[in-house]
Amino acid sequence: MVKALNLALRQEMERDADVLVIGEDVGVDGGVFRVTEDLHRTFGGRRVIDSPLAEAAIVGTSIGMALYGLRPVCEIQFSGFAFQCFHQFENHAARYRMRTQGRFHVPLVVRMPFGGGVRALEHHSESEEQFYAHVPGLKMVIPSGPRNARALLLSAIRDPDPVIFFEHKALYHASREEVPEEPETLPLGQAQVVREGSAITLIAYGAMLRVAQEAAETLARDDRVEAEVIDLLTISPLDRETIVGSVAKTGRAVIVHEAPRSFGAGAEIAASIMEGAFLSLEAPIRRVAAYDVPFVGFARERVNVPDAARVLAAARETLSY
Amino acid sequence: MPRPFVLPDLGEGLVEAEIVRVLVKEGEVVSEDAPLLEVETDKAQVEIPSPMSGRVEKIHVAPHQTVRVGEVLVTFEDGGPLAAPPIPPQRVPASPQASERVSASPQVPERVSASPQASERVSGSPQAPQGVSASPQPPQRVSRPGEAGAVLESSEQRTTAPVESSKAVGPVPATPATRRLARELGVDLRSVRGSGSGGRVTDDDVRAATARPATTDDTPASAPTPTSAPRVAGKPLARVGLEPPPLPNFEQWGPVERQPLSHLRRTIAERMALSAALIPHVTHFDRADITELDALIRRNLDAARERGVTLTLTSFLLRAAALALRDHPHFNASLDPAAGELIVKRYHHLGVAVATDRGLIVPVIRDVDRKPVLELARELAALAQRVREGKATLDDLRGGTFTITNLGALGGTGAIPIINYPEVAILGVARAREEAVVRDGQIVARLMLPLSLTFDHRVADGADGARFAADIIRRLEHPEQLLLDL
Numbered sequence: 059m060v061k062a063l064n065l066a067l068r069q070e071m072e073r074d075a076d077v078l079v080i081g082e083d084v085g086v087d088g089g090v091f092r093v094t095e096d097l098h099r100t101f102g103g104r105r106v107i108d109s110p111l112a113e114a115a116i117v118g119t120s121i122g123m124a125l126y127g128l129r130p131v132c133e134i135q136f137s138g139f140a141f142q143c144f145h146q147f148e149n150h151a152a153r154y155r156m157r158t159q160g161r162f163h164v165p166l167v168v169r170m171p172f173g174g175g176v177r178a179l180e181h182h183s184e185s186e187e188q189f190y191a192h193v194p195g196l197k198m199v200i201p202s203g204p205r206n207a208r209a210l211l212l213s214a215i216r217d218p219d220p221v222i223f224f225e226h227k228a229l230y231h232a233s234r235e236e237v238p239e240e241p242e243t244l245p246l247g248q249a250q251v252v253r254e255g256s257a258i259t260l261i262a263y264g265a266m267l268r269v270a271q272e273a274a275e276t277l278a279r280d281d282r283v284e285a286e287v288i289d290l291l292t293i294s295p296l297d298r299e300t301i302v303g304s305v306a307k308t309g310r311a312v313i314v315h316e317a318p319r320s321f322g323a324g325a326e327i328a329a330s331i332m333e334g335a336f337l338s339l340e341a342p343i344r345r346v347a348a349y350d351v352p353f354v355g356f357a358r359e360r361v362n363v364p365d366a367a368r369v370l371a372a373a374r375e376t377l378s379y
Numbered sequence: 380m381p382r383p384f385v386l387p388d389l390g391e392g393l394v395e396a397e398i399v400r401v402l403v404k405e406g407e408v409v410s411e412d413a414p415l416l417e418v419e420t421d422k423a424q425v426e427i428p429s430p431m432s433g434r435v436e437k438i439h440v441a442p443h444q445t446v447r448v449g450e451v452l453v454t455f456e457d458g459g460p461l462a463a464p465p466i467p468p469q470r471v472p473a474s475p476q477a478s479e480r481v482s483a484s485p486q487v488p489e490r491v492s493a494s495p496q497a498s499e500r501v502s503g504s505p506q507a508p509q510g511v512s513a514s515p516q517p518p519q520r521v522s523r524p525g526e527a528g529a530v531l532e533s534s535e536q537r538t539t540a541p542v543e544s545s546k547a548v549g550p551v552p553a554t555p556a557t558r559r560l561a562r563e564l565g566v567d568l569r570s571v572r573g574s575g576s577g578g579r580v581t582d583d584d585v586r587a588a589t590a591r592p593a594t595t596d597d598t599p600a601s602a603p604t605p606t607s608a609p610r611v612a613g614k615p616l617a618r619v620g621l622e623p624p625p626l627p628n629f630e631q632w633g634p635v636e637r638q639p640l641s642h643l644r645r646t647i648a649e650r651m652a653l654s655a656a657l658i659p660h661v662t663h664f665d666r667a668d669i670t671e672l673d674a675l676i677r678r679n680l681d682a683a684r685e686r687g688v689t690l691t692l693t694s695f696l697l698r699a700a701a702l703a704l705r706d707h708p709h710f711n712a713s714l715d716p717a718a719g720e721l722i723v724k725r726y727h728h729l730g731v732a733v734a735t736d737r738g739l740i741v742p743v744i745r746d747v748d749r750k751p752v753l754e755l756a757r758e759l760a761a762l763a764q765r766v767r768e769g770k771a772t773l774d775d776l777r778g779g780t781f782t783i784t785n786l787g788a789l790g791g792t793g794a795i796p797i798i799n800y801p802e803v804a805i806l807g808v809a810r811a812r813e814e815a816v817v818r819d820g821q822i823v824a825r826l827m828l829p830l831s832l833t834f835d836h837r838v839a840d841g842a843d844g845a846r847f848a849a850d851i852i853r854r855l856e857h858p859e860q861l862l863l864d865l
Contacts, residue, residue: 256768309556336555337555337556337558337559338555338556338559339554339555339556340554340556340557341554379554
């Protein structure tokens with residue numbers, strides 16, 4: 059996925075001279091995960107900017123550049139450090155369009171690695187999508203693989219408003235897929251049904267998509283039950299239509315995310331299902347998520363992060379309700 | 380044993396506070412954590428909650444009085460936390476959830492909000508299910524979230540509902556999907572005994588509780604009938620006209636087994652007997668040369684499949700029949716013998732007989748004459764799937780004006796279908812076969828489709844039927860006419 063993201067940045071910078079990259083170590087070093095590798099050499103220091111270790115300044119500066127008409131793509135080294143710039147997100151980036159009654163907008167993309175499962179230190183494994191998804195005016199995008207990561211990043215850069223773009227660390231190198239040379243985009247705010255089924259709907263995003271798919275495969279093989287799997291791709295704005303349409307068909311839903319369970323994206327998805335497909339429900343909606351604790355140390359992270367067995371157990375309970 | 384309650388340490392080094400308001404009265408029963416009084420300190424106005432459940436014996440303070448930490452505020456009559464505060468009988472509300480709230484602080488006006496549970500309960504009784512023509516149902520206890528407000532508009536319901544709700548212990552356990560089914564079938568969930576886990580009412584319980592489909596209201600409704608349990612006696616079929624003679628004792632010739640009919644089987648049996656007994660049936664046979672139509676279907680199979688549709692002969696039959704019905708409206712009608720009138724329908728909703736493992740079901744496609752063939756094929760596939768999965772709604776099954784029954788998949792050279800009462804005609808279709816046909820003096824192989832049109836001889840005569848059938852056949856033999864609405 060790293061290469062796909064790099065390709066997206068490179069092609070978009072070639073296409074549009076207003077696109078620039080800024081962040082800690084993104085220049086000469088090519089980024090801590092090498093997403094911006096070689097961009098500095100190709101586009102130079104004026105378009106690939108090594109910033110000081112100051113998250114608020116990276117985003118604040120970028121908002122200024124975006125208002126000026128550029129299209130900055132910031133990198134925050136780990137999402138766990140982005141709270142430093144939350145003020146810039148909530149108080150400024152998300153509000154300019156409304157504050158100026160549409161005269162100014164902020165075409166900003168902020169990329170951040172997130173998520174656990176790579177045996178990292180504290181503050182390096184969390185899933186914070188719900189904070190951004192809750193802020194009106196921000197879009198929250200989470201790809202699940204190289205091809206949709208590339209397509210979504212292109213759309214995010216071309217989007218006229220601020221987009222928070224989460225990249226799951228576990229997918230950076232583990233996720234491999236053919237990505238076409240020709241630029242392709244995916245619309246923001248649109249989920250994908252990646253597996254069709256009629257018995258139950260599994261809803262996931264990011265690295266949890268593969269977990270949900272694995273559970274769906276086991277259900278098909280061992281239980282002879284066809285699960286529909288939805289890849290959200292965009293957390294906010296939420297594609298309620300796809301979710302509700304699927305659950306109206308299946309009558310059952312299990313939501314999987316890596317963020318702690320309470321007040322997470324799963325709660326909003328579950329509420330949307332209740333509102334849109336209540337009379338189709340055959341069983342309570344289940345959430346499979348991390349526990350309500352700060353992300354545990356890496357020795358225990360496999361217990362904390364949902365796996366296919368937990369999804370499977372929840373799905374079977376839902377199916378036999 | 381009286382229990383004094385003193386002004387607790389409010390923290391932050393504060394030693395005294397001024398009483399702003401006393402929120403309870405002497406003699407009042409309060410529960411633990413219910414607000415007792417409001418005090419103002421140097422820093423803020425604070426609500427002091429009751430430390431226990433019990434009856435307030437004496438209040439020692441009044442508003443504007445300054446009290447020091449440790450001074451007695453209130454004495455409780457009875458020490459020890461009470462399991463549940465005693466509630467005056469006239470205040471016992473309908474639901475257990477509501478009782479706690481209302482009794483907690485009934486004397487404090489700004490605290491007593493109409494308990495949401497109670498108000499929902501009042502508004503929870505929905506209207507009788509729309510479109511169900513069975514005898515009017517009593518208000519159901521089916522809860523309808525999101526529609527609660529709309530129901531309030533009937534003042535009659537508002538006044539009668541609380542009386543009713545006092546009888547109900549709580550909502551009947553059932554999943555939302557089951558509630559929808561119950562509403563569609565006009566079943567009162569409270570009258571159904573749940574067989575699911577935890578006493579939950581299941582879809583099967585609801586179906587078992589439907590005496591018969593709501594479309595036939597000419598026979599009395601009946602009690603729930605178990606369908607699968609062994610050794611359960613069946614229920615007599617509704618009689619149509621003739622009294623059937625008693626059956627002989629078959630056991631005198633060998634062992635027998637008595638099997639109660641399923642609901643669907645019973646419905647089919649009654650409707651068929653009704654139709655066969657009431658309607659003088661006449662059947663017209665003919666064959667359509669569908670060689671060209673078949674080629675057309677084969678040519679476009681892939682293109683249709685790209686749009687997610689499997690082109691079928693039945694979808695063309697639907698279109699051909701609907702267009703022919705426009706020219707022969709007497710076949711798109713129902714006879715009203717009591718009024719001596721023919722009710723001609725200005726819509727063309729065609730039923731298609733679908734064989735399921737439970738029995739024959741006839742889902743209905745609306746406005747067939749106004750839809751292109753591709754759309755018909757798509758709808759028919761979806762409808763048939765819903766029917767086979769048992770997910771068809773009542774609306775999927777009602778309102779038909781004419782029926783097509785295609786037995787082609789199972790072979791046969793022809794069958795005489797029975798009219799789907801109270802319609803006037805039904806088209807039977809058997810398997811198309813290549814046959815040796817004489818054309819211009821030459822014997823050629825053509826694909827021939829046997830058709831049998833059964834119609835109500837009270838409404839139409841043989842010549843009418845022949846012309847109607849010919850109009851269907853003309854369109855099947857010249858499929859471009861289907862396209863041109865000819």
